[in-house]
Amino acid sequence: MRKLLQALKRDERGVTALEYVILAVVVVAAVTVGGAILRNVITSAFTSTGSAIQACINSPQSCGS
Numbered sequence: 660m661r662k663l664l665q666a667l668k669r670d671e672r673g674v675t676a677l678e679y680v681i682l683a684v685v686v687v688a689a690v691t692v693g694g695a696i697l698r699n700v701i702t703s704a705f706t707s708t709g710s711a712i713q714a715c716i717n718s719p720q721s722c723g724s
Contacts, residue, residue, distance in 0.1 A: 688714035
């Protein structure tokens, strides 16, 4: 039993798997946060562009040349 426990203590395969899990969690979190930020930026850009177009339609003299 003691030899088995010592062998498990030296076995680093589980540590490597844990490192990959932690790395995967960090990547998923970064993609999720980045996607949310990008979504907000794109939504804001389309909203302001749509507002500018609508203002030009409603009042052509307020638009640039």
